[in-house]
Amino acid sequence: MGRVGVLLLNLGGPEKLEDVRPFLYNLFADPEIIRLPITWLQKPLAWFIATTRSSKSQENYRQIGGGSPLRRITEEQAEALQTDLHQRGQDAKVYIGMRYWYPFTEEAIAAIKRDNVEQLVILPLYPQFSISTSGSSFRLLQNLWRDYPNLQPADHTVIASWYKRPGYLQAMADLIQRELTQYEDPDSVHIFFSAHGVPLSYVEEAGDPYQQEIEECTELIMRTVNRPNKYTLAYQSRVGPVEWLRPYTEDAIADLAERGIERLLVVPISFVSEHIETLQEIDIEYREIAEEAGIHDFHRVPALNTHPVFISELSEIVIDALNAPSVDVSETLRPAEQVKIYPPERWEWGMSPAAEVWNGRLAMLGFLALMLELISGQGPLHFVGLL
């Protein structure tokens, strides 16, 4: 057997405040995050959103110490996984490929080539699959290997999602149990699962399995916790004007407060590391919302980070993958491609999704034209004297 490598895929995060704008640009330039029918508009729109959003986003990163801890934590996870694999007699090198910031996936692929890795396990650090996360990274790999076929290792296998794995469920249950034991009356605590949201259209029109996987994951964790506590699942971090998966976290907190719930234990479940959305959004913003609504006992379960049971499960996933027939990255993408493509390209009359999409596109084009005219000082509105 040739050299073995493990590629951990993750999102990446700005390390300093100056990184925030270019990081946001990379994120919004990704067609799996915003898909535009006119490809040349993707980059100007990404530039526009990144520029307008960056000061608000920078303020959030400032509140957590001036940057994302994601790179440091992912490096710790990679090191712990490599050590655990070695201890099991599996000699493998672990690489990190971030989607939107350093170390970029392209850098990891170059290192994998340099090291002559022949067998590669591709393991996203997202327990559940979404088109916007693991799907986007798989698409990037597919495009890279299409354009540079010599960079592709002789054998590679892709793990699409792994939220059902017993070690993951056990580690999550352990974190929840640990927090519950801090309470005098643990059964009175309401467990609040907060998953990262995605636009509703990803699920309803593009066939993203994310919502189903999140719901099943929540049930499996509660079964593993094996306690009588009541629980709720809600979706956080909505961006932009379109509808996302519901209930939104802020609404669900207000609703529970109205029902007289006093003790809330928040469990972030879409991501395995601390990041801006746990440290700032949950710990600061949602805590404030809860307290204003009358929930003064507001706690959060820490992210898995390098929890030993979790790291050990990652090793098991890698070893199982090495012993199973390989799965090509394009096979993993195929199920999402077989379902309806979003946005629908064919025009349909009436109040149809196609009409909504095309209205949205035209509005976006009009808005962009206006922005360009405001910046350049030239255009049809200047010509007719309206600007």
Ligand SMILES: C=CC1=C(C)c2cc3[nH]c(cc4nc(cc5[nH]c(cc1n2)c(C)c5CCC(=O)O)C(CCC(=O)O)=C4C)c(C)c3C=C
């Ligand atoms: C605009 C659409 C977005 C979708 C869809 C989306 C899905 C998604 N994201 C994560 C995990 C993370 N996202 C993070 C940051 C982040 N995400 C978006 C937008 C979408 N995410 C933005 C604009 C940002 C930047 C931060 C901000 O301005 O609010 C991060 C943080 C990394 C860090 O810096 O610490 C993570 C992690 C998941 C799991 C997901 C869908 C399942």
Ligand SMILES: [Fe+2]
């Ligand atoms: Fe996100």
